[in-house]
Amino acid sequence: MLGWLHHTSGAVAGRPGAGPALALSLLFVAVVCGLTGLCYAELASMIPIAGSAYTYTYATMGELIAWIIGWDLILEYAFANMSVSVGFAAHIVDLLDWLGLRLSPKWLSPAYLPLGLQDLAGKDIYPPGWHAGFDIPAFLVVALLTVILVLGIRESARTNNIMVLIKITAILVFVLFGISFIHPAYYHPFSPNGFSGILAGGSIIFFTYIGFDAVSTASEECRNPQRDVPIGILATLVVCTILYIGVSLVLTGIVPWQSVAGDGAPIVNALKRLSLTTGSHRLHWVRLAVLLGALIGMVSSILVGQFGQARIWFAMSRDRLLPSAFGRVHPRFRTPAFATWVAGILVAIPAGLFDVGTLAEMSNIGTLFAFVLVSAGVVILRLKDPTRHRGFRVPFGPLIPILSIFFCVLLMAGLPARTWLRFFVWLIIGLAVYLTYSRKRSEFYRQ
Numbered sequence: 001m002l003g004w005l006h007h008t009s010g011a012v013a014g015r016p017g018a019g020p021a022l023a024l025s026l027l028f029v030a031v032v033c034g035l036t037g038l039c040y041a042e043l044a045s046m047i048p049i050a051g052s053a054y055t056y057t058y059a060t061m062g063e064l065i066a067w068i069i070g071w072d073l074i075l076e077y078a079f080a081n082m083s084v085s086v087g088f089a090a091h092i093v094d095l096l097d098w099l100g101l102r103l104s105p106k107w108l109s110p111a112y113l114p115l116g117l118q119d120l121a122g123k124d125i126y127p128p129g130w131h132a133g134f135d136i137p138a139f140l141v142v143a144l145l146t147v148i149l150v151l152g153i154r155e156s157a158r159t160n161n162i163m164v165l166i167k168i169t170a171i172l173v174f175v176l177f178g179i180s181f182i183h184p185a186y187y188h189p190f191s192p193n194g195f196s197g198i199l200a201g202g203s204i205i206f207f208t209y210i211g212f213d214a215v216s217t218a219s220e221e222c223r224n225p226q227r228d229v230p231i232g233i234l235a236t237l238v239v240c241t242i243l244y245i246g247v248s249l250v251l252t253g254i255v256p257w258q259s260v261a262g263d264g265a266p267i268v269n270a271l272k273r274l275s276l277t278t279g280s281h282r283l284h285w286v287r288l289a290v291l292l293g294a295l296i297g298m299v300s301s302i303l304v305g306q307f308g309q310a311r312i313w314f315a316m317s318r319d320r321l322l323p324s325a326f327g328r329v330h331p332r333f334r335t336p337a338f339a340t341w342v343a344g345i346l347v348a349i350p351a352g353l354f355d356v357g358t359l360a361e362m363s364n365i366g367t368l369f370a371f372v373l374v375s376a377g378v379v380i381l382r383l384k385d386p387t388r389h390r391g392f393r394v395p396f397g398p399l400i401p402i403l404s405i406f407f408c409v410l411l412m413a414g415l416p417a418r419t420w421l422r423f424f425v426w427l428i429i430g431l432a433v434y435l436t437y438s439r440k441r442s443e444f445y446r447q
Helices: 019-045 053-060 063-098 136-151 157-181 194-209 212-221 225-254 266-278 281-318 337-353 356-384 399-413 417-441
Strands: 124-126
Touching: 019 053, 019 194, 019 225, 019 356, 019 399, 053 063, 053 281, 053 356, 063 136, 063 266, 063 281, 063 337, 063 356, 063 417, 136 281, 136 337, 157 225, 157 266, 157 281, 194 225, 194 356, 194 399, 225 266, 266 281, 281 337, 356 399, 356 417
Parallel strands: none
Antiparallel strands: none
């Protein structure tokens, strides 16, 4: 979250911005995720194994839908990690600045900058468009974590809890210290573009909620899934939303929201701007604490995302939908090394080339499309297989899945036309691969 409250100006890269009403965008997205999470939980409870949306749809809705979701998840994981990597690089740049080190922006920023690159005074460093450069920190963090994943890493629940605690602490430090520097005038107008701005903000900020649905995969392990699953999903979303809204209100209250448009590290740069204008030495150290918390959080996010992406490739190879090389396990490290290397290369290079906004848009449309298919699957399976055991059932019949589909499509509509075009091209490529290669090799075709 610390790296992704961006794109809130009056008109950002052709989209109406949410302005301070980004808080309402976050609330809206939380509601949509809650609806979809319940649908995800029912689908997950229909088979007795843990897994991803690909695993569930393969077992419940067949190979073609599973292929579409698997291909879509590859898009989601890849572009999500590219976005986080660019944000990580922006925070590394800020850390170097905090340490007093000044390096050339040529090798510290993406080659493609749709809004250009400006210094704190608003002076152009690079005009909008392409420039001769490469985001080396974004590339290196993915490359390094790929090597770690190939060698093998075990993440304990305790380690994960410590990292989560560090991230929450960084958020609370920013909110608590930033409240005293809020200028109410920055909240006017609160919603400069009305609902269209709020919708566009939700379409982009949706990125911060990716991963919430992991709670639903534990439905088979609950003593009372009908009660525990919705409580787990809703409690997770409530806590995240409160933190997110707190950050967005403080951020847009301490600096003009136009100044953080397109910024890969908006919070730490806002703190830097504020410390320079107020001369507060305390903010200098607050900035460092938030920086370190954000960097730790993003490293863990990239690590989990790359791990998940390689496992999707591995699972699809196991089902003979992708070449067998993706399913090979390293003889010494016992990891899907080939799939991990491919995932790393496909993420690391684009992360050095493209800006965070462009990458987040592609991740969001892929995730929202997967959510539409999952929600539709609940309705379809209620009609086709009503007697099948479900550890958890979405309440109120088909109402919640239908609302989930409607709101997911609405959020997708808030994304730019170019994002839709790129997404359709990706799907067409996927279907071509399936029809010409995967379908003929699958277990269903052989039977």
